[in-house]
Amino acid sequence: MLHTPSGGADNGTAAAGNGPMSIGAVLNVLREEFPEVTISKIRFLESEGLIEPQRTASGYRKFSRRDVERLGHVLRMQRDHYLPLKVIREHLDALERGEEVRLPSLGRSRDLGEGEPLGDLLGETDTPSVARIARDELLTATGISVEQLEEWESYGLVVPLPEGVYDAETITVATLVAELGRHGIEPRHLRVMKAAADREAGLVDQVVAPLRLHRNPQTRAHAEARTKELAGLAVKLHAALIQSALGVRLP
Helix, strand or coil, X not given: CXXXXXXXXXXXXXXXXXXXXXXXXXXXXXXXXXXXXXXXXXXXXXXXXXXXXEECCCCCEEECHHHHHHHHHHHHHHHHHCCCHHHHXXXXXXXXXXXXXXXXXXXXXXXXXXXXXXXXXXXXXXCCCCCEECHHHHHHHHCCCHHHHHHHHHCCCCCCCCCCCEECHHHHHHHHHHHHHHCCCCHHHHHHHHHHHHHHHHHHHHHHHHHHCCCCHHHHHHHHHHHHHHHHHHHHHHHHHHHHHHCCCCC
């Protein structure tokens, strides 16, 4: 839950009571839960139509309590569910219209941290996700263009299944590729990450392959559980190595 400051002048670091807040004050409020948020991020979300702060005669933004709460919802859904902004905007708009809507379960949720069940890490929750999605459904869910999708396919970042549809995890991949693009990381730069993922998957498959080929049906069934276990460990190791290399710790 986000709480706005209850006192102080509008000097960029505080807001007076429940009145309009400056962008600096909003930033301080949001950073209590989202340490990585920046003024540029807030401005970007405004440009995408997620919020509509008022403007003073001199052009300065003034944010209401509703704007701050809405920003918190947006950042939370991005962080926890990797949902594209288009889906988030439609979801919040429906809520404000008083409609009963459920949070879309597209892709997989984020890693919930140490001590959480491996099933949570891999998105194995009680809420089923879509097994396969069509091309037009992928475009609608992620808000990307046909040209973008074709470019990402050319780099192997998004791979359609033989029947022309996509795995549900493609929504998560596409959303993250789009988000990285907004920070200047182009699809061609991500080929090295795709190659690394393929190598890691190959290593896991090499370890599990003997179990899949075993004569015992129970042993073959155990192969899937072992694959998920090793995949989860690989994901955690990959994240830890990146954080160590950059000298940062993700929330």
